[in-house]
Amino acid sequence: MGQSTRNFVLHNVTIPKGAAVFPLLGAANHDPDVFENPEVFDITREHNKHLGFGSGIHSCLGAPLARMETRSAIANLIKRNPNLRLAIDASEFEFINTPR
Numbered sequence: 001m002g003q004s005t006r007n008f009v010l011h012n013v014t015i016p017k018g019a020a021v022f023p024l025l026g027a028a029n030h031d032p033d034v035f036e037n038p039e040v041f042d043i044t045r046e047h048n049k050h051l052g053f054g055s056g057i058h059s060c061l062g063a064p065l066a067r068m069e070t071r072s073a074i075a076n077l078i079k080r081n082p083n084l085r086l087a088i089d090a091s092e093f094e095f096i097n098t099p100r
């Protein structure tokens, strides 16, 4: 949590000088302004502007390696365990809501 040092407008909301500011980054990869059906797990999304590797000047230097390793790990997991299945029905998963 922080305190604003000046009046400013963020996404049409005026934050007055001295106001307590508590940025919640919970939306991030679930931002409905960026992702269609953000709550749906969809590995076929194109132009996926996720923030998993950060963004901007300090975005992850190892992202290409991490992607390559993940591709290899998942491909081998499936290849070695062709009968891999969820132990429970997907509908039985309980999702926990976090503040946005």
Ligand code: HEM
Binding pocket: 051, 052, 053, 054, 055, 057, 058, 059, 060, 061, 062, 063, 065, 066
């Ligand atoms: C799935 C695996 C990985 C994830 C999710 C991940 C995620 C991230 C994220 C979110 C950042 C940005 C942090 C920030 O904004 O301050 C970052 C930075 C960085 N990552 Fe990764 N990373 C992964 C793998 C790797 C690997 C394998 C390497 C190196 C071989 C690596 C090297 C770095 C470095 C050097 C930075 C700092 C870049 C900078 O500050 O300019 N990462 N990573």
